[in-house]
Amino acid sequence: MKVVIIGNGIAGITTARHIRKQSDHEILVISAESEHFFSRTALMYIYIGHMKYQHTKPYEDWFWEKNRINLHKAYINTIDFDTNTLKTANREEISYDKLVIATGSVTKKIGWPGENLKGVQGLYSKQDVELMETNTQNVKHAVIVGGGLIGIEMAEMLHSRGIEVTFLIRENNYWNSVLPIEEAMLVSRHIAEHGINLIPNTELEEIIGDNDGRVKAVKTKTGKTIDCEFVALTTGVTPNIDFLKESALETDRGILVNDFLETNIPNVYALGDCAQFKNPKENHPPVEQLWYTGKMQGKALAKTICGQKTKYERGIWFNSAKFLDIEYQTYGLMFNKPFATEDTFYWEHPKGKIGMRANFSKTDGSLSGFNFFGMRFKQTVADTWIRNGNHISNCIAQLNEGFFDAEFNKNHHKKIVESFNTAHPKHQATIAKKKKFLIF
Numbered sequence: 001m002k003v004v005i006i007g008n009g010i011a012g013i014t015t016a017r018h019i020r021k022q023s024d025h026e027i028l029v030i031s032a033e034s035e036h037f038f039s040r041t042a043l044m045y046i047y048i049g050h051m052k053y054q055h056t057k058p059y060e061d062w063f064w065e066k067n068r069i070n071l072h073k074a075y076i077n078t079i080d081f082d083t084n085t086l087k088t089a090n091r092e093e094i095s096y097d098k099l100v101i102a103t104g105s106v107t108k109k110i111g112w113p114g115e116n117l118k119g120v121q122g123l124y125s126k127q128d129v130e131l132m133e134t135n136t137q138n139v140k141h142a143v144i145v146g147g148g149l150i151g152i153e154m155a156e157m158l159h160s161r162g163i164e165v166t167f168l169i170r171e172n173n174y175w176n177s178v179l180p181i182e183e184a185m186l187v188s189r190h191i192a193e194h195g196i197n198l199i200p201n202t203e204l205e206e207i208i209g210d211n212d213g214r215v216k217a218v219k220t221k222t223g224k225t226i227d228c229e230f231v232a233l234t235t236g237v238t239p240n241i242d243f244l245k246e247s248a249l250e251t252d253r254g255i256l257v258n259d260f261l262e263t264n265i266p267n268v269y270a271l272g273d274c275a276q277f278k279n280p281k282e283n284h285p286p287v288e289q290l291w292y293t294g295k296m297q298g299k300a301l302a303k304t305i306c307g308q309k310t311k312y313e314r315g316i317w318f319n320s321a322k323f324l325d326i327e328y329q330t331y332g333l334m335f336n337k338p339f340a341t342e343d344t345f346y347w348e349h350p351k352g353k354i355g356m357r358a359n360f361s362k363t364d365g366s367l368s369g370f371n372f373f374g375m376r377f378k379q380t381v382a383d384t385w386i387r388n389g390n391h392i393s394n395c396i397a398q399l400n401e402g403f404f405d406a407e408f409n410k411n412h413h414k415k416i417v418e419s420f421n422t423a424h425p426k427h428q429a430t431i432a433k434k435k436k437f438l439i440f
């Protein structure tokens with residue numbers, strides 16, 4: 001059987017690797033962006049100078065041939081689902097028995113006047129980093145439009161080159177559409193401390209160009225003009241499926257799939273950033289644009305393709321990121337406000353760079369999620385506690401079980417417990433005394 005995979009990102013490559021582990025199927029991975037799989041999440045470090053492109057490749061180049069995973073660098077223009085044939089931009093025809101579409105995302109364009117000027121771009125691909133390298137030569141002032149995770153990465157990238165950065169966000173505070181206000185304020189302060197000019201409650205009206213078609217300023221909806229020679233558009237990404245829009249494949253924002261990652265066409269599957277779940281779990285996004293979910297989907301799909309039909313089960317939600325120097329981890333469904341059925345507890349260190357939140361049920365006190373800022377907490381511990389619905393008092397009392405850097409967090413733990421007991425007197429947390437063993 002010949003399995004063809006379009007896209008060599010985390011979703012496509014995980015599928016290929018796991019099909020190889022379980023079968024002798026012929027595997028061909030086609031991708032237009034790069035010869036080999038690389039870590040998209042590390043792109044920023046190439047620009048900053050901490051890594052070279054070759055360091056972002058998780059596997060040596062010989063790995064693919066050794067494991068009989070054929071790679072082909074080409075762009076797929078069309079798919080004929082009646083004859084199971086792909087056509088490349090070079091007019092090659094490639095047949096398949098089973099097809100996996102893992103084409104990822106592209107930067108979302110809003111249709112702003114001037115968004116196609118020279119010096120205006122987003123950050124998604126390897127080519128985007130190369131373009132950014134060219135676009136930011138001799139740039140003194142850059143404007144970033146839109147908060148979120150890519151926005152702050154671009155701010156850090158530009159800042160690392162000594163470029164003055166103005167960061168326009170629609171919300172009151174950084175990423176307040178996702179983060180609760182206290183955490184959004186913590187990160188906003190941190191951004192300002194780095195000398196990045198974060199301007200809240202501001203929307204872009206237009207991008208203004210010079211006579212050579214290069215950006216020279218942006219105008220905000222409040223009529224303010226900000227001079228700049230580079231504009232980063234970071235208002236999100238969208239599934240990369242334009243080349244499939246006229247086909248028989250059912251699409252909406254992304255390619256519509258069921259829980260087995262099957263599309264409406266037999267033997268055709270989609271996963272990763274380009275897929276959209278027809279029936280997402282309650283409160284879960286239908287399009288999952290995350291590295292770790294792409295990996296989990298790839299593992300599930302490989303089993304299905306190898307004859308063991310397997311549902312994709314995401315389990316307890318988690319994610320992690322870094323806001324300049326502040327590490328962030330989230331476990332469970334944590335939004336900018338708790339659900340009506342939940343209570344919340346937030347603690348922040350007086351220096352304002354470390355914080356944690358726990359949400360829990362108002363009725364039975366069971367833990368539903370955590371946010372951690374500036375402190376590391378083990379995923380296995382958070383996952384188990386949320387899955388088992390452990391009582392909030394026990395969780396707060398036993399936080400030390402999850403802290404990575406336990407010694408460093410020892411003092412914080414006591415403060416967190418005191419703060420919790422004051423804020424939620426009906427749920428008292430008590431740190432268990434360490435048993436002392438006498439050695440004779």
Ligand SMILES: Cc1cc2nc3c(=O)[nH]c(=O)nc-3n(C[C@H](O)[C@H](O)[C@H](O)COP(=O)(O)OP(=O)(O)OC[C@H]3O[C@@H](n4cnc5c(N)ncnc54)[C@H](O)[C@@H]3O)c2cc1C
Pocket residue numbers: 006007008009010011012030031032033034040041042043044074075076077102103104105123124125149150153240243271272273274288289290291292294319320321
């Ligand atoms: C700067 C940045 C930082 C990020 N940081 C994080 C993070 O910290 N944590 C996290 O969880 N997620 C992060 N993400 C998101 C994460 O990287 C993506 O969710 C993930 O890489 C998507 O994987 P994928 O395999 O679905 O698609 P992709 O990695 O996008 O791979 C798809 C590939 O298919 C190719 N392709 C598309 N169409 C065609 C075609 N017609 N023919 C041939 N090839 C085609 C594309 O060129 C691309 O190479 C980040 C993303 C970016 C851009």
